[in-house]
Amino acid sequence: MRLLVLVSSEDAFRQAGVRIRYQRIAESLKAEDGSLTLMAITGLDDAQKILSQYDSVLISKCYTVRGLLAAKVASQLGLQVGIDMFDDYFSQTDDPRFSRLRYWLAKIQEYCTFVLCSTGAIRSVSESILPKLPHHVMNDPFDQLNPTLVEERVSKKAMLISATKNIQVAWFGIGDNPNFSVGLVDLVGFSGDFSVLRDAGYSVQLKILTNERALTSDNLSLLASLDVDYSIDLWSEEKEAKLLEDSFLAYLPVNAQPFSRVKSLNRCVTALCSGIQVLSNGYPLYKDLGRFIYSDVDQLVSDLDVCSFKVNASTVSDLKVTLEMLANPEAESRGLFQFLNTLSPRVIDQNENKIRCAVVHGRESSGDAHKFARKNQALSVSSPYCRLNLNYDVLVRWSEDSHNIEILVSEKTASLLGYVNIDSTSKTKFVDTNYFRAISDVVPTAVEKQSIALSRNGGKVGYCLSCSNVLGLISRSLSTLYPNLDVILSENSKLPWLLS
Template sequence: MRITFIVPSPQWLTAAGVRIRYKRLEPFFDKKGCIICIISVQDVSVRLIQEADFVIISKVFSTDSLYIISLCRTLGVKVGIDLFDDYFSEPKLSIFRKFHDWLELASKIIDFILCSTDRMKHVASKFINPDLIYKINDTKDPNISFSETKSFVEQKSKIVSDSKSFNVLWFGIGDNPYFNVGINDLSNYSNALFQINKLSPLINLTILTNERALTAKNLTRISRLPMQAKLDIWTEAKEINYLRDANLAFMPVSHQRFSIAKSSNRCLTALTYGCQVLSNGFDLYSDLSKLIYQSTRDFVADYKNGTFRFNQDTISVFETICSTSYDCEAEVGKFLTFLQSKVFTLPARNSVKFCIVNSKPQPLNPELNIRNWLFPIIDGSTLSMTADANFGIEKYGDIIYFVFANHLEDLLLERWHKYLRYKYPQEAYAELNQQYRILSVQYVENSIPESTADLERLITARYAEKNPDRILGLLQSEIHQSIVYPCLRNLLMILFGCENVFYSDCHTRIKPLKVRI
């Protein structure tokens, strides 16, 4: 069996999510006779898809994922998506509409969904049959044995009694483009640090995070913490070194939907290195509640008594929990059983017709640019025929036509085939290297008179004079897209029987403008 994981970029190949979720399990897949391949979306090719038995796409919310899913369907390869974070349960917020629309469409053409928490499984169940959703837990690092963890716990328990420095560590991604998390949570729960700092003059705080998170606002938050912090930029090696020396991992969790859907990985990692864990706020790490603190008061009391919750007597509890829920070999075995029993035996799903409207057309990897495109692709900004679209509106002489490239006309409803004519590409479209087909707008209007109003609006938007100003031009384009959306949807249904339309940029192109009244 061969499983191919596809991630957003080459940088993601070294990210913590890929390292923990896929690379850590690779030796255990090998033991089961299963080959896994982890590639970035830029490196996807038809050959790599054909060689796979299963394809799993992670955190690629662009149109690229829809191309790849459609290609998998065409080649008979089972395809799923791995939902890391919850960007999908608040569709009423415009910034998340694109993610919700993407999952709504993707769930109609994939075979299964992976997630790492019960919360994300609940979110995914609103889009696909729950039997086709599998939760594969993030796992304990198998390179650190339980005897090593026991040694860490024993060494660190002596620190308080010996009156040596007590090291507090906050580590992880310190920001998110959509949610106030990370450094913001650390700041919001800083009263815990205030109480801890009063315990001894030997308390040290280290913040290990990504460089992007160290904005002016977050640096101000850090400067206002009740104890001076050492800042360092995250790397895998640094995380290991700091965890080896840390006595307490401080990891507060806010109650917003994004935060409560996260996995237990950070807490599990801290415990593996023998750290005490204080997690104020939402009870994200309930599976490990017997070993960690949720109350600063409880931690302070144990510190004064010199006995901590994670100790030599509770190591066995930690080992039992890991063996039951976070064991690499067990997780791989159960996951492969799911694929073989639930996914591999699935009958071929019915074809789902959809269209992509690109607000910012991007050329696809040439190896994926297969000759017979599987769905209409429209330039949403102009509605014209471009090199990155296979469907548009053009005027030849006095007549306006719908234009179809790369054999898109094969997807037209049968009733329109008799009206098609050939048109050879002009120099601007020479890269298509083939003739394309045209269909008179007038023929469509005569055949379906009730489409007249929609066609008039589309043509008006297509040939409206474009504002040369960059900002005003973007605003005009957004307004046109909003106005013609129902018209375009009706047209696609008339021509292709297509019910699903995905806007690649979903009206988020224009940043908020500051204006003086």
């Protein structure tokens, strides 16, 4: 079983999530006569040539038209196609900011044969949205688990706390999210726990490791309100290992919003494997490890006073058993391999028309999406909303009749069609490309006519309210030229647009 995992960019290789989730099972898959290859989707120029070397493809956080086209091509090649669900950007159906992501999920499921999930919680979310696809949970695995090292460290740190009453606290991880208040906001929001420790007679030094994007002026001002001595540094794998080695306590509070409730156990697992106590209050995200972590600062204070902690010499063996059940890389890779082998084989349709897909560019598409579509035998279609002037295969623009659209087909594309349904006398030029008007008998519905009028005159608001109907009209009109054409929207705008 040859598995290709596509991630959003080469920068993703350096992210903790990719390192933890994929690189840690790659070696273990070899023992199952399998292989895992990581690739940035930005390098997938010739998708058919590259994807044909694999049996399965897993698409991870590629929320653009590249992800959709890669899934489309892989499905045509007969590969097993899956998406990895470990962030919940999809269940908040009343949040208009995620319209484009809900569209992406609704579209990509047409090509998928499975869904991989990082937790049971995200599986429940995904199964409610994608009930027809088989799901499998692959927990984030630990890197190394050395019970002797854990025992030595917790014993040494307990003695040091007893002698000095000085607590070094570690907070590590992604400190922000573009859409949700998490990370450093949670740290500050629950930071009253530090006052409890101080009132109990302990001094506290907080050390923070996080990503550069999180260090905004707003977040730095927020951190300045902490009533505790703290230092902050940019995260790296090496700095994280050193911080956890030196610290007594990992502080991992969790808020209760849907996005946070489905996150994985990886930070808590990493901390426990490093020989450190964990305090995680708020939402009980780490309840499966509840025997070994603190959920309340008063519990921790009581144990500090008697110098007897949740992770100690007598509980390390039980901790090992629990972590082996929840995060063993060999077990997780074996489970994934067995799951993939249970999926029904796909059939390749050798007789399908060459032109099977069209990428329609919305208000904020990109030149990269245009190039990627053309490299992978998809038509590149400019919608009336598109603001890029490129040599598209098809132009869709508002017609002189204010309640309709007009389709112009490039000379090259028209010749491929044998000039069927093409007005060959209507040549016009745009961006050094000749176009002909397509002959279409598609009549807009009353709602589509209203949507066109609103789009032409309503600015951003008109776009948000009407683009879905107009795109439906474009899809029907293109189908008169290319029967059974699969239409994919390329839209990066965060404007809240309605899904039909």
